[in-house]
Amino acid sequence: MAANNICHSLAKGPYMPHIKKTFILLLTIAFLLSAVVYVSDFSFETTTFTQTWLTKVMNWTHYKVINSTLVGHTEKDLLFSLLPNQQIQRRATPVAQTTDIPIYHHVAHPSNYHFILDEPDKCSQWDPFLVFMVPVAPHQVEARKAIRSTWGNESSVQGKAVLTLFLVGLTGGPEAQQKLEEESRQHRDLVQSNFVDSYFNLTIKTMVIMDWLATRCPRAAYAMKIDSDMYIGLENLMSLLLAPNTPRQNYITGYMMWNRPVIRNKNSKWYVSEELYPEPKYPTYLLGMGYVFSNDLSGKIVEASKKVKPFNIEDAYVGACLKQLGIAPSSPPDPSQFRAYLGQYKREGFLRVITTILGSPQQLIDIWKDLKKPT
Template structure:
C-alpha cells in the first residue's frame, strides 16, 4: 500500500512538473491567431503610416520610439546618386575578425555596373571606455564603416538594434533600391542576391494587400508606393511560440497570447525593397516592442499588410559547401571561421 502511494505521488508530481514547466496551460489557453490576432496598437495602422510618409501628422501618436543616439555616422550615401544595394550588417562589438573577413569578401563592392555599399551596426557595453570600445574607435577611424548606437549590445536587444538600423537608413540613406540585413557570421553572395531581386521586382504584383497604396514625399518629389514594391524576402517560417519555462525562447501568454506567429523571415539575412524599408520603419513606431527581432518584423509586416516572400536560397543553417551546391546560394549561416568564409567566397566569386 505504501509503495503504491509513493508511485501515485511520483506520477502526480511528474504530471504537475510537466504541466507547469512544459507550459501546457499556456498552450491550452492561447488565443487563435487566425481568428483573434490584434497586436497593439489595436488599430489599423496603414493610414497612420501613410500619413507619416506623406509628411502629415498622424491621428494617433506613435507608441514605440527608442530613446537612443547614433554615436557615429557615415557619409556613404550623401554623395551617391544611385545605390543598387545597401548591406546593413548586425555585428557584435568584439567581432573584429568577422568584420575584417566581410571587408575582404562581400563588402568589396565588386559587382560590375552596380553600386553596393556596406556598413556595420553595433551597440555599446556597460563598462564605458573599455579596451573593446577603444579598439572599435580605432577601427571606426580606419575604415569609417561602423554606426555605433548607445544601447547595451545584448542578444535580447536585437530588436532595438534592428529598428535603430532601420531608423538610420530611413534618416540617412533612403535612396537604395534594396537593403540586405544580415548577421556578421553569414556567407553572402551579392551577385546572386542582385539577380534574385531583379527577377523579384517583376514577379510580385498583387501579392500584398490591394487596399494599401500610398504616396510620400522623398526629397520634394512625390512618389507612388505600389503594392508590388513592398518586398520583404528571405527564409520564411510559420511556427508557434515556445512556451517551455526552461527555454531561452519562452514567451508567456502575457507577452504574446496567440497560438501562432505571423509568417516571419528568419533574422540571419533578409532583403527589403526601398518602399518596404520606409514602410516597415514607420510602421514600427505604431507597433509595440517585442524582444525577438525576426518575430517583431513579422508582426510589423502583418500589421501593415506586407506578405513575406519565401526564398529557399537564404539558408538559416550552414549549408554544406561544394562549389556547385553554392552556385545559387544567397546566404548561409554559421561562418564564424573567417578563413573559411574568405575561401568559400573567393572560390564562388573569382572563378
C-alpha cells in the same frame, strides 16, 4: 588628599547604586533613540536605495554580458545570456509579472536611442542601389574583417552600387570604445547606437537599422539585414533584385517561416510571455539570418513599431510589424537559394545560393577565395 577621600567615600557610600542605575538608563535611552532614527531613515530611503541598487546591478550585468554575448539568429543554438527581466533603459516600464522574476517591457522604437558613431553622408556619396546592414557585436572584430575582405568589399555588382555597413551597440567600457572608434576612423563603415548590445536586444538593434536606412539612406532601392556569420552570393542576389517581376515597393523576401508557435517555456532562450505577445503563433516572417527588402519598407516598419508592442524575437517582431501594415512577406522565386546550412563545402552548392550560415570568419575567407578562382 581630601579630594581623594571624598571620591573614595562616594564609591563606597550609598550614592553608587543610584549612579550606576542612571548611567544604564541613559545608555538605554540613547540606544533606543538611535534605533528609532535608523529605522525611520531606512524606511524613508528604502525605495530609493532599492532602485539605486537594482539599477547598478542591472547595469553591471548588462556591460559584463556585452563581451560574451553573440549576435545571431533566433533559430540558431546561441547562448541566451540575459534573463527576460532585463531593463533596457531607466525609462523602461515594468509589465505584468508571469514568473518570480519581473519582466520589463523594453522600448524598441528607435526614437528612444541616438547614434554615437554615424556615417550620415555615406549614402549620398555612394548612391547605392543595395545596402547591406550587418548587426554585429562590438567585440566581433574578426567577423568584420572577414566581411570587409570578401563580399563586403564589393562596391558594384552587375553595374549597381552596393554598400556594406556594420551596426553595433554599446561596447561596455572606455578601452573597447576607443578601439571601436579607431576602427571607425580607419574603415568608415561603423554605425553605433546607445543600446545595450545583447542577444535579448536584437529587436532594438533591428529597429535602429530600419531607422538608419529610412533617415540616412532613403534613396536606396533595396536593403538587406544580414548577420555577420553569413555567406552571400552577390550575383545571385542582384539577379533576383533586377528581375522584371521583382517588386520595387512593399517587398521583403528570404527564408520563410510559417505558422511558428510562440515559445511559452520559461527555460527557453526563445521564451516570450503572453503579456508581450498574446497570440499562440507568430505571423509569417523571414528568418533573421538574412532578408532583403525594398527600402521603402524601412520607414514603414519603424512607423508600425509604434503600434506593435516589442518582444525579444527580432525577426518575428518584424513579421508582426508587417502584419500591422497589411504587407505579406514574399516567398523567393527559388526558396533553395536562402539556406540555413549547406553542410560540407562544395563549390557548386555555394555558386547557386544567395545566403547560408557559416561556421567562422576564416571559413568565409576560405570559401570566398575558392569561389573567386577561375574555373
